[in-house]
Amino acid sequence: MKVSVVRNVLEANERLAQELKEVFAQRGILALNLMSSPGAGKTSLLERTLADLRDEFKMAVIEGDLQTDNDARRVAATGAQAVQINTEGGCHLNASMILEALKQIDMEGLDILFIENVGNLVCPAEFDVGEDYKVTLLSVTEGDDKPEKYPLMFNLSAASVLNKTDLLPYVDFSMESAMKHMRALNKDIEIFPTSCRTREGLDAWYGWLRGKRAEKKK
Amino acid sequence: MHEMSIAQSILDIVAQEMEKNGLKRLIRVKVKHGALTNTVPEALETCFMALTAKTPMEDAIFEIEAIPAKYKCFSCGTEFTTEEHGRLLIPCPSCGEDFGHTVLAGKELYIESIEAE
Known part of the structure; x- marks a missing residue:
């Protein structure tokens, strides 16, 4: 017997992601899915953002890593709520993990939820975790050809933070080439060259966050 | 290696469909696979085999039908396809533009049908 199925393979994840979107919409929480290679600076960007915007927004973080709670402890030091997920080998976060982690977060009055995905420029792009926007970081030490090599993540991201610009004098990284490829993959992508170390460019990133937060609150 | 969770x-979907239709033995599962998903068809098949080994689904045939990527040119509006796997940056055959194309097809990943008894 042949049965016509026509069901999306990722439907289970997408159904849960939809549930998450409804929770976030009801509460007016801006949810961002932060993705990058390991070491691009996701946690550093969060440390700066959580500390600098502390008086403006109530923020929480869900941290995804294979092992350790190092990142949750780093961001919790800023005073924000942080929950660590250990995927124990899993290469990405999925919606059911976020639903589970949310139980540990006090969502009352929450403005922004950051979901820091597992460091990986490939797999996390495929799984919706209920976010409003995907944000991909790229650091200048990784090479300017990465958007071209790992296109899907940049194609799907609303914004990209180009981190570690303080190291530009020491590496062969063409900002022009990286930005050109990002825009070719996604003509609407917002690009923020930053250095979390020197704070260069962070204000533009904060401006984007404020804008998206205001849109979501309406 | 997110192919394992996809497999x-x-x-899960196959098991649900079989139960719904009162079927016991899976013969074939047919998956439509877009060229722009970040998954490797061969790896998917391997994961499916690993997950079904020593189960009643062990002998099932895992069939993948590729859906090529299809784009609409940002500049001249020409619709075109390519056989190259997973390329998002690709020049338009009509005007050469490689910027900002709209993806019309290639991101699909779904189970089209199963055969079972």
Whole structure:
């Protein structure tokens, strides 16, 4: 017997992601899915953002890593709520993990939820975790050809933070080439060259966050 | 290696469909696979085999039908396809533009049908 199925393979994840979107919409929480290679600076960007915007927004973080709670402890030091997920080998976060982690977060009055995905420029792009926007970081030490090599993540991201610009004098990284490829993959992508170390460019990133937060609150 | 969790999702859906239709033995599962998904068809098949080994689904045939990527040119509006796997930056055959194309097809990943008894 042949049965016509026509069901999306990722439907289970997408159904849960939809549930998450409804929770976030009801509460007016801006949810961002932060993705990058390991070491691009996701946690550093969060440390700066959580500390600098502390008086403006109530923020929480869900941290995804294979092992350790190092990142949750780093961001919790800023005073924000942080929950660590250990995927124990899993290469990405999925919606059911976020639903589970949310139980540990006090969502009352929450403005922004950051979901820091597992460091990986490939797999996390495929799984919706209920976010409003995907944000991909790229650091200048990784090479300017990465958007071209790992296109899907940049194609799907609303914004990209180009981190570690303080190291530009020491590496062969063409900002022009990286930005050109990002825009070719996604003509609407917002690009923020930053250095979390020197704070260069962070204000533009904060401006984007404020804008998206205001849109979501309406 | 997120193919393993995708293969598990395929298995879950197949098991649901078999139960719904009162079927016991899986003969074939047919998956449509877009060229722009970040998954490797061969790896998907391997994961499916690993997950079904020593189960009643062990002998099932895992069939993948590729859906090529299809784009609409940002500049001149020409619709075109390519055989190259997973390329998002690709020049338009009509005007050469490689910027900002709209993806019309290639991101699909779904189970089209199963054969079972």
